[in-house]
Amino acid sequence: MAVDLLLGLQWGDEGKGKIVDVFTSKYDIIARFQGGPNAGHTLVFNGQKHVLHTIPSGIFHDNTINIVGNGVVIDPVIFKKELEKLDAQKVPYQKSLVISRKAHIILPTHRLLDAASETSKGKAKIGSTLKGIGPTYMDKTGRNGIRVGDLELADWKLKYRALANKHEALIAFYNVDVQYNLDELEAEFFEAVKTLKSLQFIDSEEYIYQAQQQGKTILAEGAQGSLLDIDFGTYPFVTSSNTTAAGACTGLGIPPSAIGDVFGIFKAYTTRVGSGPFPTELFDEYGETMGRVGNEFGATTGRARRCGWLDLVALKYACQINGVTQLIMMKGDVLSGFDMLKVCTAYKYKGDTITHLPYNIEAENIKPIYSEFKGWQADLTGMSKGEELPQELNDYIAFLEQELNIPITIVSVGPDRKQTIVR
Ligand code: GDP
Ligand code: IMO
Ligand code: MG
Numbered sequence: 001m002a003v004d005l006l007l008g009l010q011w012g013d014e015g016k017g018k019i020v021d022v023f024t025s026k027y028d029i030i031a032r033f034q035g036g037p038n039a040g041h042t043l044v045f046n047g048q049k050h051v052l053h054t055i056p057s058g059i060f061h062d063n064t065i066n067i068v069g070n071g072v073v074i075d076p077v078i079f080k081k082e083l084e085k086l087d088a089q090k091v092p093y094q095k096s097l098v099i100s101r102k103a104h105i106i107l108p109t110h111r112l113l114d115a116a117s118e119t120s121k122g123k124a125k126i127g128s129t130l131k132g133i134g135p136t137y138m139d140k141t142g143r144n145g146i147r148v149g150d151l152e153l154a155d156w157k158l159k160y161r162a163l164a165n166k167h168e169a170l171i172a173f174y175n176v177d178v179q180y181n182l183d184e185l186e187a188e189f190f191e192a193v194k195t196l197k198s199l200q201f202i203d204s205e206e207y208i209y210q211a212q213q214q215g216k217t218i219l220a221e222g223a224q225g226s227l228l229d230i231d232f233g234t235y236p237f238v239t240s241s242n243t244t245a246a247g248a249c250t251g252l253g254i255p256p257s258a259i260g261d262v263f264g265i266f267k268a269y270t271t272r273v274g275s276g277p278f279p280t281e282l283f284d285e286y287g288e289t290m291g292r293v294g295n296e297f298g299a300t301t302g303r304a305r306r307c308g309w310l311d312l313v314a315l316k317y318a319c320q321i322n323g324v325t326q327l328i329m330m331k332g333d334v335l336s337g338f339d340m341l342k343v344c345t346a347y348k349y350k351g352d353t354i355t356h357l358p359y360n361i362e363a364e365n366i367k368p369i370y371s372e373f374k375g376w377q378a379d380l381t382g383m384s385k386g387e388e389l390p391q392e393l394n395d396y397i398a399f400l401e402q403e404l405n406i407p408i409t410i411v412s413v414g415p416d417r418k419q420t421i422v423r
Contacts, residue, residue: 001212001215001216001217001218001260002258002259002260002261003208003212003218003219003220003248003252003254003258003259003260004027004217004218004219004220004259004260004261004262004263005219005220005222005245005248005259005261005262005263005322006019006020006023006219006220006221006222006263006265007222007225007226007243007244007245007248007262007263007264007265007322008222008223008224008225008226008243008265008266009225009226009227009264009265009266009315009318009319009322009324010225010226010227010266010267010270010271010272010311010314010315010318011224011225011227011228011270011271011272011273011276011278012039012223012224012225012228012272012273013040013225013267013271013273013296013298013299013305014225014265014266014267014330015042015265015267015328015330015331015412016041016057016221016222016223016265017041017042017043017051017052017057018041018042018043018044018057018330018412018415018417018420019263019265019328019330019410019412019420020041020056020057020058020219020221021043021045021057021058021060021061021417022417022420023219023263024057024058024060024061024064024219025061026217026219027058027064027217027218027219028063028064028065028211028216028217028218029058029064029065029066029067029208029211029216029217029218029219030056030057030058030059030064030065030066030067030218030219030221031056031066031067031068031069031204031208031218031219031220031221031252032054032055032056032066032067032068032069032072032220032221032223032251033069033071033072033220033221033222033247033248033250033251033252034069034071034072034222034223034224034241034242034243034247034248034251035072035073035133035222035223035224035239035241035243036053036054036072036073036074036075036106036131036132036133036136036223037053037054037074037075037078037079037106037129037131037133037300038053038128038129038131038133038223038224038239038300039052039053039054039223039224039300040052040053040298040299040300040301041053041057041221041223041299042299042415043057043060043417044415044416044417045060045416045417045418049415050085050089051299051300052082053078053082053300054068054072054074054075054078054079054082055068055079055082055083055086055093055097056068056097056221057221058219058221059086059091059093059096059097060091062092062096063096064096065096065098065211066093066096066097066098067098067099067100067202067204067207067208067252068097068098068099068100068103069100069103069204069220069251069252070100070101070102070103070204070205070251070252070253071103071241071242071247071250071251071252072100072103072104072251073103073104073105073106073132073133073136073137073140073241074099074103074104074105074106074148074196075105075106075111075131075132076105076106076189076192076193076195076196077108077188077189077192078131079192079195079196080191080192080195080196083195093199094198094199094200095200097199097200098199098200098201098202098204098207099148099196099199099200099201099202099204100148100201100202100203100204100205101147101148101149101152101201101202101203101204102147102148102149102203102204102205103147103148104136104137104139104140104145104146104147104148105136105145105146105147105148105150105151106131106132106133106136107132107136107146107160107163107164107167107189108164108180108182108185108186108188108189109135109163109164109167109168109171109182110132110135110136110139110167111130111131111132111135112132112167112171112178112180113132113135113167113170113171114128114130114131114132114133114134114135115130115178116170116171116174116176116178117134117135117174118130119174119176119177119178120174120175120176124275125275126236126237126238126274126275126276127237127273127274127275127276128274129274129298129300129301130301131300133239133240133241134239134240135167136240137240137241138240139163144163144166146159146160146163148196148201149201151193151196151197151201152197152201164182164186168182204252204253205252205253208252208253208254209253212258220248220251220252220254222243222247222248223241223243224239224241224243225243225318226243226244226317226318226321226322227272227314227318228243229241229242229243229244229247229321230242230243231244232244232317232321234276234277234361237274237275237276237277238276244318244321244322245259245262245321245322245323259323261325261326262322262323262324262325262326263324263325263326263327263328264318264319264322264324264326264327264328264406265327265328265330266310266315266318266327266328266329266330267294267310267329267330267331268310268329268330268331268332268334268335268396269290269294269307269308269309269310269331269334269335270307270308270309270310270311270314271290271294271296271305271306271307271308272305272306272308273298273301273303273304273305273306274303277361277362277363277366278306278308279308279311279314279344279347279361279363279366279367279368280308280309280310280311280342280344280368281306281307281308282307282308282309286309286338287306287307287308288307289338290307290308290334290335291304291305291307293334294307294331294334309341309342309343309344309368309370310341310342310343310344310400311343311344311368312343312344312345312400312403312404313344313345313346313347313354313355313356313357313368314357315400315404316355316356316403316404317356317357319404319406324406325406326406326407326408326409326410327400327401327404327406327407327408327409328408328409328410328411328412329397329400329408329410329411329412330412331412332380332393332396332411332412332413333379333380333381333413333414333419335375335376336375336376336377336378336379336380337375337377338375338376339375340372340373340374340375341372341373341374341375341396342370342371342372342373343370343371343373343396343399343400344368344369344370345369345370345371345403346368346369347361347366347367347368347369348366348367348368348369349365349366349367350365353369371399373392373395373396373399374392374395375392376390376391376392376393377390378390380393380413380414381413381414381419383413383421384418384419384421385421386411386421386422386423389411389421397411407423408423409422409423410422410423411423
C-alpha cells in the first residue's frame with residue numbers, strides 16, 4: 001500500500017493534529033517523520049482538548065499503531081509529561097506507541113544551547129520555541145548525536161557525559177546570561193529516560209516496510225509547515241528539519257515511489273509565530289480579529305501568533321514543492337462576519353510583478369498585490385454539509401482551487417473532530 005502524507009503548507013499550526021485525528025479511522029499506522037516538541041498539535045473531541053508535541057495524533061484511536069520516526073528528535077522529559085497526560089486519561093499506549101531506534105535524543109544541554117544561541121542573536125533571534133531542536137539536529141548532522149537505540153547500550157552514559165561537557169563549553173563560549181542547574185536537569189532527564197525505555201523501540205524503516213508488504217494503510221504526519229522547511233522555508237527563520245514531503249522519505253525510510261496522496265493543509269488566512277518575514281501580515285483590525293476569533297496563541301509556547309491574509313504565492317510554492325494532491329482548508333469559520341477578504345495573488349518585487357516566491361521576501365523587497373472577495377456573515381461552526389456553506393465562501397474556495405489547480409476536499413469549520421466538512 002502507498003503511504004499518504006499530511007503536511008502543513010504555511011508556517012505551522014494549520015490544524016494538522018485535528019485532521020490526522022479525523023483521518024486516523026482510515027489508517028492502520030500514523031507515523032511522525034520530523035520535528036520534535038517544538039510542535040503543538042491540538043485535537044478536540046468529546047468536549048475535551050488535547051495537545052500533543054512528539055506523540056503522533058492517532059494515539060486516541062484504538063487499533064492504530066503510532067510511530068515516532070527516525071527523523072524526529074525526542075526530549076525524554078517532555079515525552080514523559082505527554083505520557084503522563086495520556087495515563088491520566090487512561091489512554092492505552094504501551095502497545096500502540098513505538099519509537100524508532102534511529103530517532104535522536106534532545107539533551108538538557110541542547111535546550112540550554114538553544115537559549116544561549118537565541119540570546120546571543122539579540123534582535124536577530126529566530127524566535128525559536130527553545131526546545132533544543134536546532135542544536136539536536138546540528139549534533140545529528142555533525143555525527144555527534146545520541147539516538148534512542150544508544151539508550152539500550154551499556155556505555156551510553158559515557159557518550160552522554162562527553163557530549164554534555166562539550167555543550168557546557170559551547171554555552172560558556174556564547175558568553176551570555178543563561179542560568180541553569182545541570183544536576184537538577186540531569187536528574188529529571190535520567191528519570192525520564194527510564195520512562196522512555198519502558199516503551200517499545202523498533203527499527204522503524206523495517207517495520208514500515210513490512211507493514212506495507214502486509215497491505216497496511218499508513219499516514220505520515222508532518223510537523224511545522226513548508227515555509228519553516230530548512231531548505232525551502234524563509235531561511236534563517238525556519239526550523240532545523242525538512243518539513244516538506246521529502247522529509248517523510250528521510251524521516252521514515254519510505255521510498256518516493258511509495259508515496260500516495262499528499263494532503264496539504266492550510267488556514268483560510270495565514271499565521272506565523274516567531275520572527276521572520278511575513279508579506280501579508282496585518283497590523284489592523286482584520287488581523288486583530290483573526291487572532292482573537294481564531295484564538296491564535298501557540299500550542300507549545302502560548303505566544304500570540306501573527307496574522308494576515310492568505311498568501312497564494314507562498315501557498316502555490318508549497319503545493320509545488322510537496323506535490324500536493326488534495327487540499328484541506330481550515331478555520332474558514334474564523335472569517336465569518338468579515339465585510340471583505342483579501343488574497344495575495346502576486347508580489348511587487350524590485351519593480352516587477354512576480355507570482356513565484358523569490359529568494360528574499362523581507363518586507364523591504366516585497367509588496368503584496370491583492371484580489372478582494374466579498375465576506376460571508378453566516379456562522380459556519382454548526383454546519384456539516386458542503387451544501388450549507390455560504391455562496392461567498394464557495395466563491396472563495398472555487399477561486400483557490402482554480403489558482404492552485406488542486407481540489408479542496410475538506411473544509412474545517414471549528415476545532416472539534418465533528419466540525420469537518422467533506423466536499
Ligand atoms: P497544528 O500544529 O497544525 O496541529 O495546529 P495547532 O493545534 O497548533 O493550531 C490549530 C488551532 O486551531 C488549534 O487550537 C485547533 O484546535 C484550532 N482549529 C483547528 N481547526 C479549526 C477550525 O477549523 N476552526 C477553528 N476555529 N479552530 C480550528
Ligand atoms: P506545529 O507542528 C508553528 C517556529 C518557531 C520559530 C521557528 C524555529 O505545531 O505546526 P524551533 O523551535 O524549531 O527552533 O523554532 O519555527 N515553529 C513553529 N511554528 N508551529 C510549529 O509546529 C512550530 N515549530 C517551530 O516559532 O519561529
Ligand atoms: Mg501547532
